[in-house]
Amino acid sequence: MTTPSDDDAIVLEQPCPIRDVLDRIGDQWSLLILEALAPGTLRFNALRREIGDISRQMLSRTLKQLEQDGFITRTLYAEVPPRVEYALTPLGRSFLEPMQQLVDWAEAHHRTIVAARARYRAEREPA
Amino acid sequence: MTTPSDDDAIVLEQPCPIRDVLDRIGDQWSLLILEALAPGTLRFNALRREIGDISRQMLSRTLKQLEQDGFITRTLYAEVPPRVEYALTPLGRSFLEPMQQLVDWAEAHHRTIVAARARYRAEREPA
DNA sequence: CCGCATCCCGATTGATACTG
């Protein structure tokens, strides 16, 4: 078995709390998902449409991670066809507050960063 | 040329500001470096010792990224042996403020996250 | 409708050795 199933997700003890958090929301999709759920509960495909260009696999994997860490809940309704709803937990919701600070900072300083990059390139491309 | 040099670092325009920031500090080392520099200027190897288990290559690459984005400055002193000092810029320092909120949140909720993981596993491993 | 298994490729990272 060289390719373990998603169910075997490794859950290492991270001695550093912030690493836990960055590992979870530093990836490409987690933050997008959390923000998509901020207004309210969404189903799998609704979430997919909301985010736009995420594959089913990555959405599935990322949701599982977020559920595992207690940021969201997954509710399966035993209907035909199946319905699955995702929603923020209080933990997930509380996380969005400090995260918003960072988002605000990013928006406020985005131009500075872009300018720094341009300057960096300019210094290295003399002619 | 299948392995581009580090100097050819790709600088794509990210339409979403927060992505820029997460891409830069969501990696394994950037935040550690920024926090190591918070108390003051450090030289390359001092930084390496401070962080502990980072390879020279990753430290070099990450520092370059951080410099490129304007979070730190790199000052080369034309001496023998060479001396290079890294320090936070005002941008880098201002970034640490909202980031600290997130670090605090992570520390405050770490136990909750760990508990959520344990609970998740317990639910899936009946016996 | 929701999600998992498989295949596959490019990106990331470490080790090691070499340079200014």
Place this chain on the structure above:
DNA sequence: CAGTATCAATCGGGATGCGG
């Protein structure tokens, strides 16, 4: 001291098709 070059191994993540 402060890196860079090269090689090799690993890993994330997309596409697709099957299954519940």
